[in-house]
Amino acid sequence: MRRNLSIILSSSMLLLSAWCQAQEIAKGRVYHDLNNNGKWDKKELGIANVAVSNGSAVVLTDANGAYQLPVGDDNIIFVIKPSGYTLPFDSDNLAKSYYIHKPKGSPTDLQYAGVAPTGPLPKTIDFGLTEAKEADQFRMLVFGDPQAYTEQELTFFNRAIVDEVVGIKNVAFGLSLGDLVGDDLSLHPGYKASIARIGLPWYNLKGNHDMNFDVDADSLSDETFEANFGPANYAFNYGKVHFIVLDNVRYPNPRTGRGYLGGFRKEQLDFVENDLKHVAKDRLVVLAFHIPLDHRNGDTFRAEDRQRLFDLLKEYPNTLSLSAHMHTQTQHFYGKTDGWPQEKPHHEYNAGTTSGDWYSGQLDERGVPMATMRDGTPNGYAFIDFDAHKYRIRYQASGKDSTYQINIFNPKVVGQGKRTRAAIFANFFMGHHGSTVEFSIDGGAWSKMMPTRSNDPAYLALLYPWDNLDTLLPGRRPTDAVLSAHLWRVGLPVDLAIGEHEIRVRAEDDYGKMHEAVSTYVIQPTKNYPALK
Template sequence: MRLSFLVCLLLLAGLAPDAAARACNAGVVFEDSDGDGRRDRGEPGLAGVQVSDGRRIVRTDALGRWSLPLSPDHTVFVVKPASHDFPTGDDGLPVFWRHVVRSPQPALRHGGLRRQTPRCHDFALLPETAPAAGSLQVLVFGDPQPKSAVDVDYYARDIVEPIVAAANGAPAADLGLTLGDVVSDDLSLYPAMKRHTASLRTPWLHAAGNHDLDFDAAGDARSLDTFRRHFGPDTFAWEEDQASFVVLDDVIYQPGAAKPYIGGLREDQFTFLAAYLDGLPRDRRLVLAAHIPFFDEPGRETFRRADRERLFELLKPFSKVLLLTAHGHVQRHHRHGPADGWFGAAPLHEYNVGAACGGYWSGVKDEAGIPDSRMADGTPNGYASATFAADGSYALRWHVARGGDADMHLHAPKVLRAGAYPGTGVYANVYMGEADSRVEYRINGGDWQPMRLSGQPDPALRTQNLLDDAAPGLRGYDRLPEAAETSHLWRGALPTDLAPGDHVVEVRAFDRWRGEIRASTSYRLETASP
């Protein structure tokens, strides 16, 4: 029988119920060698493992013991050490946290947190099965956001099942992240979403989004009770050999305000971050994963500036920081600098990941019955992957849903008049492009010419918008979003002084991580009389 359990029994026997509940604030972190979830003879306690209540962090002693002055209602969790893995629960998620709820809870539509029996907290860790050397493969999902069981089915067939098939029975990745809006307000869909995601056989972490809130909660403090019941703490850390990850709830619920939420961080989160970062080597790869982007949208404050500046001050000593966010249902990169309150030695990279649901599972359905779902910037829906090397470097890629390997798409007219004014262009939507990306085109194998960054809406999506406008009836359950200005669209003028006939247009772009990528299309020149 474990020492911590004996201590708790003695305390419970001699104290009044409330005092006993407060006294059982300790436990052991141990290596579960046989994976049965129990601490058997010969299974050692693990020293130096971090345990937290979401504010304070303590490390286990030489025997794996820890203690914290926990309140009667609390959540306690273990920061996964790179040397070990967590067991998997019945819901397919890693078991690294416990809730204790003794006080009456507010009645929330989707259940909130439920009262649970007081207990001591022992945590099992498994010996790491994957080798420490090499790279870490991470899948990143932004905004799956199903609003119904029908949308959950789209998520399963469009995103999850093709990845499972490609993995051929192996885990899909070393780690997975969902960057919020796990569902679209209907929190009863959580169990189905967890079931499908668990089929990826990958340790999966979830950040909270603005559509994961208990909107009937009285304020921000209880607005994630249902999310926390299903997914655990809303702010925590996780370590692998190649990188340290911090998952943050950055949605501040403000009921009654003109906008019911804003991006920001709570005081307890800053306390936790300061404690965790204090023990982290300054040259270690650090990844912060959240829902709302840390940058502001043009013309309005969408993330509280004071919170961003305070966060960036904590991050400033670290030389290898990557921010991963979602929320916008577009694909873009942001390089933070002094205008954002970042004063590090180099710009701070934020990858604002596109949405798994794309344009909210909208548009015309294909032969499989799955809607088009492209985003407002023209990017097809899908998911991202991140590869972290042992030296802290990383590579990012966007994957089009259902195994599509396209890195860009082109839009050009099918026919132009020979000799007409050359005012019509070919457009290249390069999904991972940035303002400084090199994008070029050529006609019929000629010399490569630079394309210019357009900033216009994606014309292929605009075409779909116009078809919806002209249609006498609905073309899909919901229309695709209106085409918005795109940060990764390039244009090149099509020559009309060539011979009548077909002409091949090739486009090449130079991806920051993958090198040269290509696509091609064609147009035809015809003669015509006035």
């Protein structure tokens, strides 16, 4: 018996030794890059307690700024930027915060090239940081789904979105929430060049249209993304906010082998768990990914993956999730019945998209499609203002004044006192059915409008010409309407004096700010039907 146990132990030690030999150890340091030359010089001191990761494990640097991490034959080593420091950025304003270790490179039979062979592991992988003042109050810019399928659509993106924010001030950095392009990954460089024009440090995440589709394992679906943007899963700090960026598109679908499914691989959630071990509980934790967590009975997002993520956040009272993908705009609030472990619901902002309804619709005065989304939200982008663990989100419609937060739809002419089903509809883009929306006629008393889960008639009016005109319209027909999650309705008053009347709608957002919109309609004398003969 003892002899058998000795054999088993010897075999186990041999297997462990073989495993350790297969795993190399990446070594390096995080240091003060005083002269900004991107190289560690002997006079430059290391920075202690900075997190560094291999995509799963997370370690802190020692007193000299040194770290060690195990790596296999497909790892990206990256530094998690601490608050009060800045990373070096390349000519496209993308962070140079990582080293790709793929000795043999990506598979060579991909339609779009991945990472070239990186060769043996370097003796040292160092990350230089420079000190920077970071206030607790700062602003970020958020893009959902730029998603250009062609060079022409990339031009639309530049005209409708990028041109509006080039040189913008008082914004710390930007983030795109996936679907940077539309399947043609050769457009990634054009997207990067467009973003570089803005002049801000920029972060990116992978969407379902940024994938390598010619692979048979989810771990290989981001090969081209990694070559163009670096790790698909990473984190960084700014002020008192900790950001975690994740690829939550699983391809091929692990259930069917076809298409994709929202969810995470085990090592991704291991990364989140290990990362959070070094994040103070009073910090605001902002998660960013492409597909919303709203799993709809698990049909679009794996329930068990969402549950583990929620469980990992149970000790963090201040959280926010950012997603895109849907080409609508929705505020999700997850509570106990959704598996969220806290009393305070978890807020997910499912952002409207820069491409709107996939660059569809008639052309506006800028020569770009109107691209209003199927729920009546105009295409655009968002600003998020942070103040320590608090945040405020504001949506900015492309080509519109910043005060344009509500769209009113109503008939322009009605008959006096004539029975009608005509109504006033208000689409409050950042609202949800917990918001208070009120209307007033001709400066009278304010009354509540009723939330309605229906198609936005203003969007249907945009869609109507495409199916009813007998001439061909330029551009592409918008997609069919979907139920809007931020629409309100009230019957239109017709028992007023003949003439023009003013409609005012006001709504309070979740941050206490009031928004107003104005429309008008005319009441005319009622015309009787001609007598029947």
